[in-house]
Amino acid sequence: MSSEKNVYSRKATLSLKISEFEVPPMQDMLIIGRKAPIGPEAVRRMAEALSPEQFTLIKMDHPKIEAVLLRNTLLQMLDEKLLMKIVLEESERMISDSMVLRSELKIAVSIQREVDLL
Amino acid sequence: MTISEIMTTSISTITSGKSVSYAAEQMNEDNTRWLVVIDHGVVMGVVTSRDVLSAHPNRIVADAMSGYPSRFSADLNVWEAHSYLQENNGEVALIMDGERLIGVLTKEAVRVKIAEFIDPLTGLYEAPYIQYVGEQFLKENIPFHLLFIDLNDFGQINKKHGHPFGDDVIRRYSSVLASFAAEKGDHLCRYAGDEFVMISTADEDQVQKGIALLTQPTHIRNVRISAAVGHVNGYEEPDFFSYSLRDLMEKASLESSAAKIQNDYPTFTT
Numbered sequence: 490m491s492s493e494k495n496v497y498s499r500k501a502t503l504s505l506k507i508s509e510f511e512v513p514p515m516q517d518m519l520i521i522g523r524k525a526p527i528g529p530e531a532v533r534r535m536a537e538a539l540s541p542e543q544f545t546l547i548k549m550d551h552p553k554i555e556a557v558l559l560r561n562t563l564l565q566m567l568d569e570k571l572l573m574k575i576v577l578e579e580s581e582r583m584i585s586d587s588m589v590l591r592s593e594l595k596i597a598v599s600i601q602r603e604v605d606l607l
Numbered sequence: 608m609t610i611s612e613i614m615t616t617s618i619s620t621i622t623s624g625k626s627v628s629y630a631a632e633q634m635n636e637d638n639t640r641w642l643v644v645i646d647h648g649v650v651m652g653v654v655t656s657r658d659v660l661s662a663h664p665n666r667i668v669a670d671a672m673s674g675y676p677s678r679f680s681a682d683l684n685v686w687e688a689h690s691y692l693q694e695n696n697g698e699v700a701l702i703m704d705g706e707r708l709i710g711v712l713t714k715e716a717v718r719v720k721i722a723e724f725i726d727p728l729t730g731l732y733e734a735p736y737i738q739y740v741g742e743q744f745l746k747e748n749i750p751f752h753l754l755f756i757d758l759n760d761f762g763q764i765n766k767k768h769g770h771p772f773g774d775d776v777i778r779r780y781s782s783v784l785a786s787f788a789a790e791k792g793d794h795l796c797r798y799a800g801d802e803f804v805m806i807s808t809a810d811e812d813q814v815q816k817g818i819a820l821l822t823q824p825t826h827i828r829n830v831r832i833s834a835a836v837g838h839v840n841g842y843e844e845p846d847f848f849s850y851s852l853r854d855l856m857e858k859a860s861l862e863s864s865a866a867k868i869q870n871d872y873p874t875f876t877t
Contacts, residue, residue, distance in 0.1 A: 525666075526663045526665035526666065527665065527666065528663075528669070530667060530669035530670045531667045531669070534624070587663075
């Protein structure tokens, strides 16, 4: 009688959220702070393991930013120096040296040409 | 005196993918302040306790290593290793036999060895230092001025005023010499007792001005102190590089004795 009163049970509830894993899982750019928990070499190795030959690591001479990881295709479309200048200008306002920022970076080219009519 | 005498052959290693916190634990366990980073048999660098302290513990060792350490062969002279490590501000150097790592040299070990050759009275290097510098210059065909500086009547000063005063004289004169040498990046040692040797690559004018300054009598507590300087000019001496350093020292020392006789300074005017 008394043993029925003292029934003890443990239950667990599982919650699953499933979505498609994007390949490659990286975005276009990672900006790595000097004291970030993940350093440039670790980021480079991660990118190389997940998306071989698709990313380039650029070391920076900057007080807060140690390096930037960029998708190679971006560098094929824009000059590296120009791109880095814009990235630094925009990111240095919000980054601290312990952060890693990720960024989407899309380049859209608009073209207008004038041709002679036949 | 080669670095093989002071290098460490017991080497703690780590791979570059391990975390900084793991490196710190391993340093504690192995009771060391550095770990050689080796990936697949290839030496990648060194991670030191300073690197570990300044990096986030989650980072991998590859991201915490500071620069690439110097590589020396085991027969390198300790003085040379000392100047390399000073120039590059390196904490640790790797000792290689070809591509094989055979030891590690720490700046601390070099410093301790070098300290054995620092004269406790003056803080100047002792004779082996100038021996190394001179021989190195001769080996590399770099001409230099060799100055042998000998205090006049130092034995008499000791006898008349006592050895503690004699020590004061040596200390005061050494500091003048040291500041004179430091100005031009010259090399200086207390050769023995009241004798000093300087190796200079400054131009002739500067050296002559220096000799004039060093031979000019000065007063320490009303005791007149003077020195005789023997000078071998490696820029003008015929067959300079055919001499050994010992020959050149002998020559400079004899010139200093000759200058002493010629000038015959009265040492004491109390």
